[in-house]
Amino acid sequence: MPDAPARHGERHRATDRRRFPAALLFGAPGVGKGTQGSILARIPGFFHLSSGDIFRSIDLGGEDGREITRHISRGDLVPDELTVKIWRRALDAHMFLSSFKPREDLLILDGIPRNVHQAQMLQEHVEVKALIHLECTDTEAMVTRLRRRALREGRMDDASEDIIRHRYEVYSRATAPVSEFYDPSVIHRLDAIGSPAAILRRVLDVLVPIQDAVFAAPEAAAEGETPAPGA
Numbered sequence: 001m002p003d004a005p006a007r008h009g010e011r012h013r014a015t016d017r018r019r020f021p022a023a024l025l026f027g028a029p030g031v032g033k034g035t036q037g038s039i040l041a042r043i044p045g046f047f048h049l050s051s052g053d054i055f056r057s058i059d060l061g062g063e064d065g066r067e068i069t070r071h072i073s074r075g076d077l078v079p080d081e082l083t084v085k086i087w088r089r090a091l092d093a094h095m096f097l098s099s100f101k102p103r104e105d106l107l108i109l110d111g112i113p114r115n116v117h118q119a120q121m122l123q124e125h126v127e128v129k130a131l132i133h134l135e136c137t138d139t140e141a142m143v144t145r146l147r148r149r150a151l152r153e154g155r156m157d158d159a160s161e162d163i164i165r166h167r168y169e170v171y172s173r174a175t176a177p178v179s180e181f182y183d184p185s186v187i188h189r190l191d192a193i194g195s196p197a198a199i200l201r202r203v204l205d206v207l208v209p210i211q212d213a214v215f216a217a218p219e220a221a222a223e224g225e226t227p228a229p230g231a
């Protein structure tokens, strides 16, 4: 059941205390996380949840929507408490509608966690089995890609080159350290240069064995695997 809405600023306490096995799609803006995520979303057994997509689907006229817009339009991160609250609400809604089926689907998170504090907050909700770091050293190529995406999709976070460059600065300062939060055994660094299919193959090489291991024992998956720390 979806949780009762937590007030803004309150720590979100999920009523469903399961920790869902998850893989993180990680990397700089424009590196292709969303492309891989949307392909994975079409494969049975994966459930892709993008924090950016969640924010873009929120009613911009409401209180949360106005605050989110303020941060996104500057290329800044949305505050952690609000981010995790809304992310968890979206996850609960998908579970309620059975678009996310915890017994069958490996959760693929895209765009979250975006700093170490979010990584700590998410520990209560997910068990990170893999962090897939899509790497591309050609920042200029990615900036060009984002400018094209802005024209195509009208995204406010890519509206100007200044905002895009600010997003890179936020990535290097706040997001890149997230990969050090996790055990090195779960980190997979993949070359993000290549066709979507070539990169998909690299991503699946990591994810398929994890999916097999997590869902091989149906009763373990049915229990939602590991209880949250302190549960």
Ligand SMILES: Nc1ncnc2c1ncn2[C@@H]1O[C@H](COP(=O)(O)OP(=O)(O)O)[C@@H](O)[C@H]1O
Residues within 6 Å of the ligand: 028, 029, 030, 033, 034, 051, 052, 053, 055, 071, 072, 073, 075, 076, 077, 078, 079, 083, 110, 111, 112, 113, 114, 118, 157, 167
């Ligand atoms: N986990 C998060 N924490 C804070 N802000 C976020 C988070 N995810 C997305 N955002 C906000 O939404 C914007 C767009 O995110 P996203 O769609 O993931 O961008 P990209 O795919 O280019 O990396 C970010 O620049 C940020 O302002």
